[in-house]
Amino acid sequence: MSDVRRIDPNVVAGLIMSVLCGVLAVPVALEQAAGAASPLGPPWLWWVAYAAFLVALVVGGWLDEVVGVTATRALLALMVVAAAALVLIGAPFGWLPIFLVVTAAISTYHLPGRVTAAIVVVNVGVAAVATLIAGDSVQVAAVTGAIYLLLQSASVLLLVTLHREEASRRRLAAAHAELAAAGAALAETSRTQERLRISRELHDLVGHQLTALALELEIATHTGADPGGHVARARTLAGDLLTDVRTTVGQLRGRAPDLAATLERIAGQLPRPVVHVYVADGVAADEERTLAVVRCVQEILTNAIRHCDADTVWIDLSPVPGGGLRLSARDDGRGPAADVVPGNGLRGLAERAEAFGGSVDWGPAAPRGFVVTAVLP
Known part of the structure; x- marks a missing residue:
């Protein structure tokens, strides 16, 4: 019998999201260093929120079996707050709402569907407000909210489908x-x-x-x-x-x-x-x-x-x-x-x-x- 183990799609998805969150901070650091753009308020505040997001992502996303259900959900709540802070404080950086998509996707692993839906709605509002803070018009903010609503919905639905397929495979x-x-x-x-x-x-x-x-x-x-x-x-x-x-x-x-x-x-x-x-x-x-x-x-x-x-x-x-x-x-x-x-x-x-x-x-x-x-x- 073969010892070749099937690669878990959840592990692959988790690695992609973790790498993505790490890469998102690189342009922020480069633009800060070049003086092209800077977060609102003290720069260190954005990096504190980013560190809190990464800690919650690693511990709650990868060590959830170790810390338990209650701690994992608390860390997920921290991720939601930290992601919103990253987007609002970093309003000049238009790609940061991707953090919101990652947060909504991870919530499908640990929270009921109605809570994930609420997180998606809150994230849409955060993305729209960040667009207004950046100086764009209401129309642009509405389009931005709609885009991130679709992105979050697509990622959530894909992961829900993956979870159901995995559950069906286990039952089979x-x-x-x-x-x-x-x-x-x-x-x-x-x-x-x-x-x-x-x-x-x-x-x-x-x-x-x-x-x-x-x-x-x-x-x-x-x-x-x-x-x-x-x-x-x-x-x-x-x-x-x-x-x-x-x-x-x-x-x-x-x-x-x-x-x-x-x-x-x-x-x-x-x-x-x-x-x-x-x-x-x-x-x-x-x-x-x-x-x-x-x-x-x-x-x-x-x-x-x-x-x-x-x-x-x-x-x-x-x-x-x-x-x-x-x-x-x-x-x-x-x-x-x-x-x-x-x-x-x-x-x-x-x-x-x-x-x-x-x-x-x-x-x-x-x-x-x-x-x-x-x-x-």
């Missing part, structure tokens, strides 16, 4: 994981039913005939019909054949499914995340435990897709001293929140393990991600 991947697990479980059930059918046929047909043969030979031995010992040897042979058939039937009924191959099939059918499966030597599972492991892996992959946005998942199966197996799964996703509330998936894992007298533990992985460990005695 989760459904694919569930379908792959269901297919693997159905395949194992079909093979088990076929083995049981073959064992019944062997037992009912060949076993019955061999039993009748042994009975006939036993009668012939007692009647003295074969003084040369051929009947005795035939009786022994028939008994051995009957024993072999019974042994074969027992093996067919008790043969454990190939757990490693089953999990590899599930992993190989997922486009994302990349799943690495390792099954240690000595791991053995009957049909019931194989089905339980398959369902547990299904829940783990579904959680990694829906809630963690993981790119890679590692699944390890190892034997437990005294019998049984240990399932350990780790991903490189966002990781859990500070207070993990078990959903249906995690509760389902616990219930499956408890059905075999086992247990399930979960929590954050280091340096990031989520780890689940299940023990099936």
Whole structure:
């Protein structure tokens, strides 16, 4: 399986916006140095607002998972205020309203749609007022507001579409994981039913005939019909054949499914995340435990897709001293929140393990991600 990771469009968009915000300050510095133009009021005030904007952009935009939702929204509010200050104080620089477009675009990641719409409206007013401060007419200010209304609306709608497409992709991947697990479980059930059918046929047909043969030979031995010992040897042979058939039937009924191959099939059918499966030597599972492991892996992959946005998942199966197996799964996703509330998936894992007298533990992985460990005695 390939380890090539898909480049996240959100990361690309974030890099472009960050670079753009850094580039916008360069012409301001050059024109200030040349004396061609200068912000309104003390020049240092514009640079203080710019520094506040960059800090809010980096911390709230790139470290939002670290600082949490509340801090991220506070930093976004700081971005809105700082962007407005940059545009109003820097009214002589006509390209600065691009900061407003960036702010509206970033708000789509962390705020409801109605709040983003309010930010767009406020930014349109800021752009129009900055045009008036620069000495342009009302008509020019109206056109400027309309232009930035369209620019903000286009960027917001594009990112909303990107978010929806990403959510659809996650739902599709989760459904694919569930379908792959269901297919693997159905395949194992079909093979088990076929083995049981073959064992019944062997037992009912060949076993019955061999039993009748042994009975006939036993009668012939007692009647003295074969003084040369051929009947005795035939009786022994028939008994051995009957024993072999019974042994074969027992093996067919008790043969454990190939757990490693089953999990590899599930992993190989997922486009994302990349799943690495390792099954240690000595791991053995009957049909019931194989089905339980398959369902547990299904829940783990579904959680990694829906809630963690993981790119890679590692699944390890190892034997437990005294019998049984240990399932350990780790991903490189966002990781859990500070207070993990078990959903249906995690509760389902616990219930499956408890059905075999086992247990399930979960929590954050280091340096990031989520780890689940299940023990099936």
